């Protein structure tokens with residue numbers, strides 16, 4: 155294999171482009187039992203809680219990508235007699251249902267169209283009719299389409315009907331301010347390699363301490379058990395199994411950069427500008443976005459395949475890839491789309507250079523109008 159792998163810009167839903175500083179932070183080998191590493195871990199978790207301004211919540215990191223974190227949290231939070239209502243308008247909502255099925259946890263799946271946000275009336279009626287529901291799961295930004303779902307509204311329903319709210323905030327935590335108290339969040343799962351701009355390696359669960367204490371003995375997995383993981387951290391500050399040392403180092407650097415940028419609000423503004431630059435530029439070229447702007451997140455955009463028959467996504471994708479720009483295929487069930495992410499260590503100038511490359515690529519494809 156060639157040892158010359160070219161650096162590229164990532165416009166994907168994760169992993170994302172990371173800063174040089176964050177990559178450099180990994181240039182050290184740490185042992186899992188070292189005092190330095192244990193302290194670093196504690197600091198990183200403390201800072202994640204700080205970002206969440208979540209009082210009386212605990213942050214439990216878990217090895218693996220975001221899905222591992224979701225599975226660990228569901229497995230640990232749900233008891234034999236719990237039943238979770240999963241509100242879904244896309245792939246990640248369905249994934250929660252798939253996990254529950256695999257790990258034999260009771261659930262209902264309430265599905266909405268991929269280009270529509272949740273209907274609160276339908277949610278409320280469903281909750282009223284099904285008294286067994288103990289938890290409600292939702293996806294904050296459904297990264298498969300780019301739609302932003304109404305966290306506060308579902309949070310209010312949870313308060314009204316005394317249900318525990320479980321949020322997949324994988325692609326928003328660190329990029330969109332989330333108020334834990336106001337939104338009645340019981341459990342939230344996110345990953346270090348999305349808006350926090352760290353490198354892949356682990357995900358984390360931020361959960362009310364009272365609820366975490368209740369998780370004892372629930373998990374039907376040894377490794378994906380946030381209660382046991384937490385207990386182990388309390389005992390000696392160490393991860394239960396081999397820790398993602400380099401990823402923790404990277405996160406510690408990327409959290410410093412987040413604070414230097416001015417925190418989540420300032421990061422949100424950068425992503426929003428990326429998003430606006432992208433969507434305006436693409437519309438000028440002739441592309442249309444799948445999600446209506448009034449529901450759109452500044453995280454990622456799904457673009458419809460153009461009608462022009464000369465447009466071949468594989469060719470388009472590969473041309474951009476060879477120029478150093480990585481975009482992503484779509485993930486929707488009914489419509490052909492491709493996705494371009496707005497998050498990661500990129501700014502609107504990088505988006506502009508991508509737009510320029512896209513125009514050049516269309517010319518190479520001999521496409522004059524879409």
Ligand SMILES: *Cc1c(COP(=O)(O)O)cnc(C)c1O
Pocket residue numbers: 167168219220221222246293295296297322323324325345
């Ligand atoms: C990225 C993502 C996940 C987790 O995906 P992994 O590939 O396991 O990291 C889950 N939910 C949402 C909304 C995501 O964006």
